[in-house]
Amino acid sequence: MSHLPAAAGVGFKPEHFTAIRSDGGKIGFFEVHAENYMGAGGLPHAQLSALRADHAISIHGVGLSIGGAEGLDANHLARLRSLCDRYEPESFSEHLAWSSHGADYLNALLPLPYTEETLATVVAHVDEVQNALARRILLENPSTYLLFAQSTIPEVEFLGEVARRTGCGLLLDVNNVQVSAVNHRTDPQRYIAAFPLHLVGEIHLGGHAEEALPSGPLLIDAHGTPVADPVWDLYSQVIRQAGPLPTLVEWDNDVPDWPTLAAEAARAEAILRQEADRLVAA
């Protein structure tokens, strides 16, 4: 199985399809949300098949509820397997979060406490996903707004331990690092310093919104604006430490025109090239 290129990609939006067909050659890869491609046919598959023919593809699940307390949805897992079989993506990733509890699907990435018990559950779930898909997956660090009093394991350690026990890789969302660190009044540099960068198979960048709380700012992982400057700085630092990595720009709400999104990807690409050049010169 091939890997995503260490280049800049973007989250695919159907409204950009025509522009991409004439201008997408500079994009390293495209990422789609798995749940949007689970219909039987029609436009979504026609577009994704056309993209697949020319580009590396990442399939990103948003609904598996790996951090949930209950068993995974076997039907949904089977549909993910079909999708991966159909497109043979270079990467499949999911989130350290839950979105289903009881019968209801809540369509949001909700937080879980980090304990020995939840660690064992997440490990079992990641094992189950990797077995069902017959591939190594990447697990993404979440953006959070609350911390559970019951948590006993730091998030970075939790992710590292899931990866150690399951063999999965990690997806480092640098915007999520910034959002969570600001929200919990911690240092994003320390999070990055502790993160097992050698396990990172992909990086996510995206925009956030900001609200004010009495104790300070509250950042919201909104994906509706350009990537913020502190996130670019953090990203540059990660790439200097880890070397060039596949990097995705996510922009899911108030989706801009193609040139605006492509320019964000070009900014990430420039940082990747600079590091690649530095490595060659060294």
Add this chain to the structure above:
Amino acid sequence: MSPHSDILSVFRNALNGGGLPPDLVLGAADEAARRLAVYQNNVAHSLIEALAARFPVIRRLVGSDFFAALARCYIEADGPRSPVLAEWGESFAEFLSTFPPLASYPYMADVARIEFARGRAFHAADALPIDPAWFSAQDPWSARLDLHPSVHVLRLEHPAVSIWERNQPGGEQVTLPAGGEIALILRDRSFDVPVRAISPGDAALIEALREGDSLGSAAGRARSAEPDHDPRDILIHLMRQGALITPEQT
């Protein structure tokens, strides 16, 4: 129940407005409520928008604010069970027909039926349309042909096709016909999903083809439904849209 499951149940209850127990999360209670609200907004907003994506004309008809309140009631009654939100909403038309604030708008349910069928047509399986040469290669009236999986016929009590049409971008304020309409919904060759009002004979012909009748038999059933029905116009329309396929495909 494990502690993990208990904590998620408490959190789920808090998302529904049940309040955060003081020992669940770190930080001051008033701030914790503001932080919880981010998750509450994410859940509500994403589900309301997902429903609106399936039922844009209903939102246009009732207005955004009313739609948000309506969606919250529907989520409570029959929220999504699967992460594939494009498949959610099958019961929405029925829900609208029994939603007391919309009792004076009985056509809403029919509009929702059209919109739900459009979503299914958009995502329906692919199938290769028959070649026009198929008609000259055999006696078409005794042969069987099938319908593209995206084809839906809806018999509606209200003139919901006309209501749907006039609520499209650039839709004209046509006078609504009296009585019900029959909707033909399909995905055309460029992946659009137009909605068209058809006659009782057209509908009978399409339904007969779906049941496996030969074209001749289907045309006969169309004449039973509509005595002077001529099958040619609807067949030409279906063929141009790519909605006629050979039976082996289904």
